[in-house]
Amino acid sequence: MKTDSVMFKLVVPVLAFVLLAGLATDLVAQRLIGQSLDLALRDKGSAIARQIAVTSSRDLLLEDRKQLQRILDDEKESVSDLSYAFILDENDNIMAHTFETGVPLQLLWENNLPAAQETGTQLLEIDGELVYDFAVGIDVAGQYRIGTARLGISSGGLEAAQASLRTSSALITVFLVLAGLMLAFLLSASVVRPIRRLHRVSEQVAAGSYDSRFEWGQPDETGGPVRGDEIVELGQAFNHMLDQLREVNARLIRSEKLATIGQLASTIAHEIRNPLGVMKNVVYYLNMFDLGEQDAEIKENLDILAGEIDNSNKIVSDLLDFSRIKHPVLNPCSLNTILESALDRIPPHDSISVARDLDPDLPLIEVDGAQMHQVFYNIATNAFQAMEKGGTLTVASRIRGANAEISFQDTGTGIAEEDLARIFEPLFSSRARGTGLGLALVASLVEGHRGRIEVSSRLGEGSTFTVILPLERSQA
Amino acid sequence: MRTILDRLAILLVVTVILAAGLAGCEEAEKARPVFTSQVVLTTPDSPRSQGLVFAVASESEPEDTYLAYRPLVEYLSARTGLAIKLSVSKSNAGVQKMLKDGDAHLARLSAGGYVSYLPAGELEILAKESSAGSNCFQAVIIVRQDSPCGSFEHLKGKSFALVDQVSISGYSYPVWLAADRGQSLEEYFSELDYTGSHSMSIMAVYDGIADGACVASYVLESEIRSNPWLSDSIKVIARSPELTRGPIVAGPGLKAEWRELIRDALLAMGSSQQGRMVLQGLGLDGFSPGREGDYDANREFARPINQQEGWRQPYEN
Numbered sequence: 001m002k003t004d005s006v007m008f009k010l011v012v013p014v015l016a017f018v019l020l021a022g023l024a025t026d027l028v029a030q031r032l033i034g035q036s037l038d039l040a041l042r043d044k045g046s047a048i049a050r051q052i053a054v055t056s057s058r059d060l061l062l063e064d065r066k067q068l069q070r071i072l073d074d075e076k077e078s079v080s081d082l083s084y085a086f087i088l089d090e091n092d093n094i095m096a097h098t099f100e101t102g103v104p105l106q107l108l109w110e111n112n113l114p115a116a117q118e119t120g121t122q123l124l125e126i127d128g129e130l131v132y133d134f135a136v137g138i139d140v141a142g143q144y145r146i147g148t149a150r151l152g153i154s155s156g157g158l159e160a161a162q163a164s165l166r167t168s169s170a171l172i173t174v175f176l177v178l179a180g181l182m183l184a185f186l187l188s189a190s191v192v193r194p195i196r197r198l199h200r201v202s203e204q205v206a207a208g209s210y211d212s213r214f215e216w217g218q219p220d221e222t223g224g225p226v227r228g229d230e231i232v233e234l235g236q237a238f239n240h241m242l243d244q245l246r247e248v249n250a251r252l253i254r255s256e257k258l259a260t261i262g263q264l265a266s267t268i269a270h271e272i273r274n275p276l277g278v279m280k281n282v283v284y285y286l287n288m289f290d291l292g293e294q295d296a297e298i299k300e301n302l303d304i305l306a307g308e309i310d311n312s313n314k315i316v317s318d319l320l321d322f323s324r325i326k327h328p329v330l331n332p333c334s335l336n337t338i339l340e341s342a343l344d345r346i347p348p349h350d351s352i353s354v355a356r357d358l359d360p361d362l363p364l365i366e367v368d369g370a371q372m373h374q375v376f377y378n379i380a381t382n383a384f385q386a387m388e389k390g391g392t393l394t395v396a397s398r399i400r401g402a403n404a405e406i407s408f409q410d411t412g413t414g415i416a417e418e419d420l421a422r423i424f425e426p427l428f429s430s431r432a433r434g435t436g437l438g439l440a441l442v443a444s445l446v447e448g449h450r451g452r453i454e455v456s457s458r459l460g461e462g463s464t465f466t467v468i469l470p471l472e473r474s475q476a
Numbered sequence: 477m478r479t480i481l482d483r484l485a486i487l488l489v490v491t492v493i494l495a496a497g498l499a500g501c502e503e504a505e506k507a508r509p510v511f512t513s514q515v516v517l518t519t520p521d522s523p524r525s526q527g528l529v530f531a532v533a534s535e536s537e538p539e540d541t542y543l544a545y546r547p548l549v550e551y552l553s554a555r556t557g558l559a560i561k562l563s564v565s566k567s568n569a570g571v572q573k574m575l576k577d578g579d580a581h582l583a584r585l586s587a588g589g590y591v592s593y594l595p596a597g598e599l600e601i602l603a604k605e606s607s608a609g610s611n612c613f614q615a616v617i618i619v620r621q622d623s624p625c626g627s628f629e630h631l632k633g634k635s636f637a638l639v640d641q642v643s644i645s646g647y648s649y650p651v652w653l654a655a656d657r658g659q660s661l662e663e664y665f666s667e668l669d670y671t672g673s674h675s676m677s678i679m680a681v682y683d684g685i686a687d688g689a690c691v692a693s694y695v696l697e698s699e700i701r702s703n704p705w706l707s708d709s710i711k712v713i714a715r716s717p718e719l720t721r722g723p724i725v726a727g728p729g730l731k732a733e734w735r736e737l738i739r740d741a742l743l744a745m746g747s748s749q750q751g752r753m754v755l756q757g758l759g760l761d762g763f764s765p766g767r768e769g770d771y772d773a774n775r776e777f778a779r780p781i782n783q784q785e786g787w788r789q790p791y792e793n
Contacts, residue, residue: 127512
C-alpha cells in the first residue's frame with residue numbers, strides 16, 4: 001500500500017483513531033472500575049467492621065471473651081478475604097482475635113482511632129500482602145467508647161479483579177483494533193475500487209475509446225437508473241460527460257468532413273461540371289442524327305449516358321449543396337404542407353404505397369421551408385430506396401410535449417445495428433450507389449433548426465426516422 | 477502525507493497525556509508496612525490496663541447498666557483522682573467472682589449478693605444505697621392484673637420467674653416462702669424460669685411467660701415510672717419484710733486510703749449538683765454509711781439456701 005494512496009490515508013487514521021480511542025478508553029475504564037472496586041472493598045470492610053462493633057458491644061461490656069471470639073470466628077468463616085480481625089477494649093487490651101499466634105504488635109500501633117472518630121481505614125502491607133485495615137469504635141449508646149473492632153480485608157480479591165479487568169480490557173482493545181482495521185479496509189475499498197474503475201475508464205477514453213462507460217452499482221428494482229452514493233453520482237456525471245464528449249467528437253468529425261467535402265465540392269464543381277456540360281451537349285447533338293439500322297440501340301445507349309451525366313451532375317449538386325449549407329431563414333410554415341410537397345416530388349412507385357397520419361391541428365412552425373422540404377424529401381427518398389421490392393411508407397405528424405414530430409416509417413430492408421450510429425456521417429452509405437451525403441445533409445439541416453433526429457430500425461423489418469423540431473419559435 | 481503523520485503523532489501524544497492524566501489524577505494510597513515478627517497474645521492484659529475496676533451486675537441489658545453506672549464511675553474518678561474502670565458482669569455471682577479473684581476492686585452488689593458472699597467479712601461496706609429517703613426495700617410477688625391469683629398460695633403449681641440464685645428478692649424470698657410451706661421451689665412451682673434480672677422477670681409476667689415473679693420493690697417502682705402502663709397490668713400479691721438495699725463494697729485488694737477516698741466521695745454525692753445528677757440517673761437519693769449489721773434481715777432470708785445440702789456459691793460452679 002503506497003503511503004500517498006487514498007487507502008493508506010483512510011486506513012491509517014481510522015486505525016490510529018481506534019487504537020488511541022481503545023487505549024484511552026482502556027485506561028479510563030481501568031481507572032474508574034478500579035476506583036469502584038476499591039470503594040466497594042472499603043464499603044464492605046467498613047460494613048463488616050461496623051457489624052462486628054454492633055454485635056460485640058454487649059459481650060465486650062460483659063468481657064465475654066468466648067462470645068467475642070465466636071463472633072470473630074463466624075466472620076472469618078463467612079468472609080473469604082478477611083485476613084484478620086480483633087477486638088480491643090477501651091484500654092487496648094486484646095479481647096479476641098483471629099491470628100494463629102497473636103496480634104502483631106505493630107498492628108496495634110497502626111490505624112489508631114481517636115475518641116471522636118467512629119471509623120478509620122488504612123492500607124497496610126503485611127508480609128508482602130496489601131491489606132485494608134478497618135477500625136470501628138465500639139460505643140455504648142453512642143456516648144462511651146468501650147473498645148475498638150479492627151479487621152483486615154485482603155486486597156488479593158481486588159487485585160485479581162483488576163487483573164481480570166486488565167486482561168478483558170486488553171482483549172477488547174485488540175478486538176477493536178482488528179475490527180477497526182477490517183472496517184478501515186472495507187471502507188477504503190468501497191471508496192477506492194470505484195475510483196480505480198473510473199481511472200481505467202478515463203484511460204480508455206484517453207486512448208480514444210469513447211464507447212467506454214463507467215458502470216457501478218445495481219439498477220433499482222424498477223430497472224430505472226442506478227441509484228447510489230456520491231461515487232455512483234460521480235460515475236453518472238462522468239458517463240454524461242462521456243456522452244457529450246462523444247457527441248461533440250462526432251460533430252467535430254462531421255465538421256472536419258464537411259470542411260473537406262466543401263473544398264472538394266468547389267474543385268469538383270469546376271473540374272467536373274464543365275466536362276459534364278460538354279458531354280451533355282455532345283449527347284444532345286448525337287441524338288439529332290439518324291444512325292440507320294443501329295439507331296435504336298445507339299439512342300438507347302445515349303439515353304443511358306445522358307442519365308449517368310445527370311446523375312453525376314446531381315452528385316456534384318449535392319456536394320455543392322452540402323458544402324454551402326446556409327443558416328435557415330425561418331418563417332411560419334405548415335409542416336404538413338411541406339411534407340406533402342416533398343412526397344409529391346418523389347416519382348411514384350407501383351409497389352410502394354404511402355400512408356398518411358397527419359395531425360390537422362399541427363400549428364405553423366417557424367422553419368426554413370426549403371431546407372425542411374430537402375429534409376423530408378431526402379428521408380422519404382431513402383425510404384423508397386429501402387423498399388425496392390415494395391412496401392408501405394407511413395408518414396405521420398403530431399405534437400408531443402414542446403416539440404413537433406414528423407415520422408417516416410418504412411417496411412424496407414432496415415439498417416444493420418452496427419451502421420445505425422454512422423448513418424448521419426458524411427460519405428457513409430450502406431448502398432452501392434449512395435453518395436453518403438443525403439442523411440448527413442438532413443442531420444445538418446435539422447441541427448440548424450435546433451432539432452434532432454431519432455432512428456429505430458430492425459434489419460429486414462424496416463426503419464423509422466423521426467424529425468423532432470421545437471415548438472418554441474412558433475410560440476414566441 | 478507528512479502532515480497526516482504529524483497530526484497522528486500529535487493526536488497520539490495528546491491522547492496519552494490525557495489518559496495518563498486521567499488515570500493518575502488521584503495519587504494512589506501508599507501502604508504502611510507491618511512486620512509480624514513480634515506478636516501480642518490475648519492474655520494477660522497489656523500493661524496499659526491499669527487502675528481500679530468497679531464491677532456491677534447487669535440489671536437488664538448490659539448497655540443500660542453501663543450507661544447508668546458510667547457517670548458514677550466518672551464521678552468517683554474525678555473526685556478521688558483514681559483511675560477507675562467500669563466493668564459490667566452478667567450477674568451478682570459474676571461480680572462476686574471478680575471480687576474474689578481480684579479482678580474487681582470495688583463493686584455494687586445486690587442485697588443478696590452481699591450477704592451470700594463468702595467468706596463473710598472479706599468485703600467492706602463503703603456505702604448503702606438510699607432511695608426515697610430509705611435504705612430499705614421489699615421483695616414483692618407479682619402477677620398479671622387479670623390473674624386469678626391473689627396470694628402466694630394461689631401460685632402453687634404455676635410457672636414462676638426468678639432472677640438468679642444470689643438475689644434475695646429475686647430468689648431467696650420465694651425460696652423462703654416455699655420452705656415455710658414445706659416445699660422447695662421445684663416442688664411448689666410447675667415451672668421455674670431464671671431471667672437474670674428483675675426487669676426481665678417483670679416483663680416475663682407482663683408477657684404471660686410466667687404466672688408470677690418475685691422482684692425488688694424499687695425495681696418495680698422504677699419500671700412503672702418508666703412505663704406507667706405497667707401499673708394497670710401488674711399487681712402485687714405479697715410483700716416481704718423490709719430488707720436493706722445493696723451496698724457499694726470494697727474488695728480485699730483495695731488499699732485502705734483509697735477506700736476512704738471513695739467512701740467520702742460516695743457519701744458526699746448528695747451535696748453537689750454533679751453528684752445529685754449522677755444519683756438521679758441511678759434512681760437514688762444518695763448513699764449513706766453502712767455496716768455489717770444492717771444486713772442481718774437479708775441474711776435471714778439467705779440462710780435457708782446456705783444451709784441446703786450440697787449448696788455452693790454460684791461462682792464456685
